[in-house]
Amino acid sequence: MILILRPAVTPAEFKTILDRLEALGVSVHHAKGAERSVLTLGGDQEMLLSSQLEALPGVDRLVETRKPYKLASRDFRDEKTTFKVGKSKLGGKKVLVMAGPCSVESREQCYLIGDAVAKAGATVFRGGAFKPRTSPYSFQGLGKEGLEILAEVRERTGLAIITEVMDTRDVELVAQYADILQIGARNVQNFSLLNEVGKTRVPVFLKRGMMSTIQELLMSAEYIMSNGNENVMLCERGIRTFDTALRNTLDLSAVPLLQSLTHLPVIVDPSHGVGDWRFVAPMARAGVAAGADGLMIEVHHSPETAFSDGVQSLKPRRFAEVMAEMRKIARAVGRTL
Amino acid sequence: MILILRPAVTPAEFKTILDRLEALGVSVHHAKGAERSVLTLGGDQEMLLSSQLEALPGVDRLVETRKPYKLASRDFRDEKTTFKVGKSKLGGKKVLVMAGPCSVESREQCYLIGDAVAKAGATVFRGGAFKPRTSPYSFQGLGKEGLEILAEVRERTGLAIITEVMDTRDVELVAQYADILQIGARNVQNFSLLNEVGKTRVPVFLKRGMMSTIQELLMSAEYIMSNGNENVMLCERGIRTFDTALRNTLDLSAVPLLQSLTHLPVIVDPSHGVGDWRFVAPMARAGVAAGADGLMIEVHHSPETAFSDGVQSLKPRRFAEVMAEMRKIARAVGRTL
Amino acid sequence: MILILRPAVTPAEFKTILDRLEALGVSVHHAKGAERSVLTLGGDQEMLLSSQLEALPGVDRLVETRKPYKLASRDFRDEKTTFKVGKSKLGGKKVLVMAGPCSVESREQCYLIGDAVAKAGATVFRGGAFKPRTSPYSFQGLGKEGLEILAEVRERTGLAIITEVMDTRDVELVAQYADILQIGARNVQNFSLLNEVGKTRVPVFLKRGMMSTIQELLMSAEYIMSNGNENVMLCERGIRTFDTALRNTLDLSAVPLLQSLTHLPVIVDPSHGVGDWRFVAPMARAGVAAGADGLMIEVHHSPETAFSDGVQSLKPRRFAEVMAEMRKIARAVGRTL
C-alpha cells in the first residue's frame, strides 16, 4: 500500500501519521519528493485497508498495490479453474450453453423447451422457480413445484439444471435439486446469501449486478469461495448505463478483463444483456469471439404468452440456428461448442 | 395502457394482436394515424404488464399510463404519511436527524457518541450491528451484542434506535431491538428481505440502491407495504455515476421528485452521498433546503480509528455545528429541526 | 404523436389543450380510458415536438411514435448505404480495417507504420494531425505538416487516409488532404462542425460521444446528411459508464441495434473502447462477430515512446496476427476481411 500525503502536511500531522503506523505494526518506507511525501507501507493489506488511514489529517489518499480478492485471483491460482457441469467440463476448450425459459411455468412447457434445447446441443437447462420481480404483483414463481419439474427435465433430457436461489432459508432446498445455484444480479451483494451458498458444495453461477464494478464482482465471488466453495462461475449479463435504447449494456470487454484477473470461468448472458430477441444472435456470437467459457440464453416456445421475459426469448428453431452460428465462431477461435 | 403498433404491421399480425387482447378480456380503442395505429387498452394493469404483448409481431411498444406502484403512490393516498419515531413525528413540520457511527464498535464508543448526538438535538441513534461489507475479510459487525449496546443507548439517551438487517433469518431478532429497521442500498431489491420486514410492524428505512431508478425504489417500498407494513421512509444516499471524484453522486432532486410521487417521508444521507466529511455540511444544508423530512449523518469521536467509514464521519463538535446550520435552513423553509 | 393527459385534468385545461392543438392545425383523435384520456395527434412531427405541449397544464407527457431522424433512418432508405473508401467498398461484404498511430509524429513513424498496416491488409491509414487533448499542455498535433505526411503515406502505400478535423475553420484545409473526415467523440454535438463537414462531399466518420444515446448519434448524422453529404459512417468507440476498470465500455450491442435503425455503415474502434492493448484482439474479433462493417485499430511501432495512446496501441506484428484472427471470424459470419 502507498500512502500519499498532502503537500501542506504539518510536522505535527506527519508525526501523528507515523505514530499511528507504528502502532499498527506497519513497516514504512518514506520517499520525500520536491512537492510531497509518499509512504510505502508493508503489512497486512486487510488491516491497512480497514485502518481508516485516509481519515488522518495530512493524508491525501491511500493507493492499493494489491487486489483485495485472494482466492479468486490469478495471483493465487494461475491455472484456469474447471469443473464438471452435467456431462461436460466448464472452463476447458468446450464452450457450454445453458438454455431454457425465464420462468418454470408448467411441466409441459419445460418438457417442450428442454427437449428442444437438448437436441440443439445445450448442456444445461435453465428455469426460474423462485423469481425476483420488480413488482410484488408480478408472477413470483412456482417455488418447490418448479424445482420438481426441473428435476424431471434433468431425468428426461440428461441436461444439468440451473435455477436461482433468492433467500438464505431456501438454499438447502434448492441445493437438493439444482446442479448449479444461480445468484441473480440483484443479489450480487446479498452477503448473507453468498455466505450460505458458499457453505454448500454445489457450483455457483454468480451474475454481475447492474452496477457492479469488476472488482466488486470478484469480491462477491471471494465471499463464496472463502466459505469453502471454489466452484464459482461469473456471468456478464449487461450493466446499467445512461443509454436506455436496450434493456442493458452488455459489457463484453468484461470477458477478457475478468480472464486476466481471475481463474474462474466466465459466462455471457446475451438475453438479459440486450433484452430483445432480435439482437441475441449477434451478441451471442460476439460473446464466443471474445472468449467466453459459456453462454446463457433464454428460449421459449411461445414468447408472446410467456410469464416473463418473452421479448428477449428465442424460439426453439431460432435457438438451433444460433447454436450453429456460435459453433462456427467457436471453431474460428480454436474452441468447440 | 397504450399499445403502439409498427408502421409495417400486417393485417394478419393485426388480427393476432386483437385476438390476443380479446382473449385477455381487454377493452380496446383503436386510433388509426396516418402512419401507424395506436391501441388504447382498458383492463387490469398488472395483467397487461405481464402479458408479454411486446413479444407479439407487429407491436412496437407498450406505453404505461399508470404508475406500477399503488400503495406508495400519491394517487392512492394524497395526504403525507407521518409516523412516530421515538418522541418525534416523522413526515411533519419537524426535520428529524438520525446520527451515530457507521458500526457499533463497543459500549464505550456508543455511549460517547450517543450522548453527544442527543445533546446536539438528534432524534434517532444509528449504528450497524450487522454490516454489509464488500470484502469478506472486513469487520462484519458485533451482531446480537451490538443490538444490546444499541438498546442501552436508547435507555440512556432517550433516542430511538435504527439499525440494519441483512438476512431474512435475522428480522425477528433485530425487530426486537430496533425502533426502525434499515434496509441497506445493496438489499434494495432483496425481495425476500423486503417481504419479511413487511410482515413486521416496525417502521422501515429503505435506502435507494446505487443503481435504483426512482420507480424501482418505489416498487421496493410497495413490496414492504403490500405485506401490511405501511410505515416506510425512503432514503436518498447517493447513486453511482461515471464521476468517481466522490464516493457517490448525491441525487438531491430525488427529494422533491419523490415527494411529488409518493406520500412517504424522504430522508437524505449526505455522509454516504459524498463519502468525505468535508462536504457533509453543505450537502446536509442543501438536503434541508430541498425539502427532506429527515437526515442521516455519520458521527464518530475518533474517525481515524473507526472500524468503518471514518473518512465520512463528523466529529461530535462539528456535528453540533452542522445541526445549527441545518436549523437555520429549516427555519428559512418554514420548518423546524 | 400521442399526448397522454393527467388523470386529474380539469375541463378548462382540457379545453385549452384542444384549442392549442386546433391553433397548431393538428388532427386529434380522442380515446377516453377509465382513468385518463389519450390524444393521438396527426400533423408535422417537428412542429409537434417543438410545440412545448408538455408545458400545458393537464398534460402528462408526449410520446413519439416516429423517430426524429429521417435521412439516416431505415424508413427513409432500407437498402444499406455503401461507398468507396480507397480501393474498397464500405458497407458491403468486405469488412474494412482502418489502422495507424493515434498521432502523426513524424514522416519516418508514419512510413514505418503505414507500410506495416498496408502489408497486413488494412484499407485505410489513420493518424491525427489535429489532436483534441484534455490538457492544453499536451501535444496538440503537427497540423498542416501532419496532413502532408499523411498524403505521402497514401502516395507510398495506396491506403486511403482518415484524419480528424476539430474546427470549422479547418474543414476546407483537411478536406483537401483526407479521404475520410473524422469527427471525434468530443465533437459529436458540435453542430457547427457537423454542418460544415456536411457541406463537403468527403465521407465522414462520426464517432459516438462518450455519453451519446443511439438516437443522439443518429441525429448528429442527420445534421451532416441534411447538408447534402450522405456518405456518413458511424463509429462505436466505447461509452462512459460507472465502471472505470477500462478506459471506456465498448458497447458492441450498438452494432446490430444501429444496423436495425439506419442504413449507414457501422465501425467499431476497440482500441479506444478498451484502452489497453491486451484486450484489443478479443474485442476486435467480437466486433466482427457482432456484424461491424469496419474496424479502427491503433498501431504503433514503439508504443512506449508514442506521443499519445501508447498503452492501447498494437505493435505491427501483433496487429498482423489480429488481422488473421479477425479474418477467420469474418469467414465464420459469411464475410471477408
Place this chain on the structure above:
Amino acid sequence: MILILRPAVTPAEFKTILDRLEALGVSVHHAKGAERSVLTLGGDQEMLLSSQLEALPGVDRLVETRKPYKLASRDFRDEKTTFKVGKSKLGGKKVLVMAGPCSVESREQCYLIGDAVAKAGATVFRGGAFKPRTSPYSFQGLGKEGLEILAEVRERTGLAIITEVMDTRDVELVAQYADILQIGARNVQNFSLLNEVGKTRVPVFLKRGMMSTIQELLMSAEYIMSNGNENVMLCERGIRTFDTALRNTLDLSAVPLLQSLTHLPVIVDPSHGVGDWRFVAPMARAGVAAGADGLMIEVHHSPETAFSDGVQSLKPRRFAEVMAEMRKIARAVGRTL
C-alpha cells in the same frame, strides 16, 4: 508521480524502465516492498504524463500526485477569484442570479421577460441567439438579430447579458455584444472554441458537460485560462446518469467539491438540472444552501408557446417567489442575494 511496477517485473524489464526514466531526465526514488516495487519520480509532470510510461512492460500503473490543472487550481491561487458582472461582483458575498428565456424569440418577448427578472432582482439576462439543438430541423436561433435584441435589453434594464457562442468563427461577433460568453455543455471539450474565447477578455461561463468529470471540467477551464482569460466561472447543470426520471441529475456536491479544488466561482443551473419547472425551486434553494456563487434560471412568460425548454421555464411571477425563497436561504448561510 508514482510508478507502481507489476509483482512479476523481470530484471530486464526493470532495467529498461530505469533507462527510459534516465533518458527522460527524471529523478527516481526506489522503494522495494515485500511484493512489488514502487518508484517515486521527480520531474516535469506534463512530460511524465505524456511519456507513455504505462506502455512499458513491467509497469502496472502511474499514479498522479499532482492535479493536471494549474491556473485553475487552489494551489496556484488560494484566494477566491472575483470579477465584475454588470453592476455586481461575482465570487463575493452576494449570490448572483442570471435569468431569462432559453431562446431569444422576439424583441417583445425579451423586453417582457427582461423587465420582469430585473424587477425581481436578477443581475444578468440570459437568452440564446445561437442555439445548439439535437435536431437539425429544430429552431436554431435568431443569430445576429438576437444579439441586437439582447443589447437592447441591457440598455433598457441595466442587466448584464450572457449568451452562448458555438462556433470559433462567431466568437468575435458575440464578444461585441455579450458581457459573458457562454460555452454550452456540448462544447465543453471543443478545444478550438475554448482557445478562441480564451483569447478574448470577456468573462466566460463554462457549462459542465453531461459526461464531464470534475477534473475534465477544470482542464477545460485551464484551456481558456492558459490563453490569458482568467475570468472563468464554472456551471453545474446536471449530468447524465442511468436515471431518466428527470432530464439530468443535478450534481450539487460538485459545488463544494469544486470550491475546494479551484478559486473560480461556481454557478448552479437548476432549470437544465431537473428539466421540469416544478422542481426548479427546491433545487435552486438547495444550490444556494450548498454554497453556489450564482444561479442560472430559465424564465418565460408563456412556457407553453416557447420555442424551446418551455417545460423547465418558470413564469415571471413564480420566478419572483423563488427569488424570495433563495434570499432567505442566502441569509441563512451568511450571504446576500
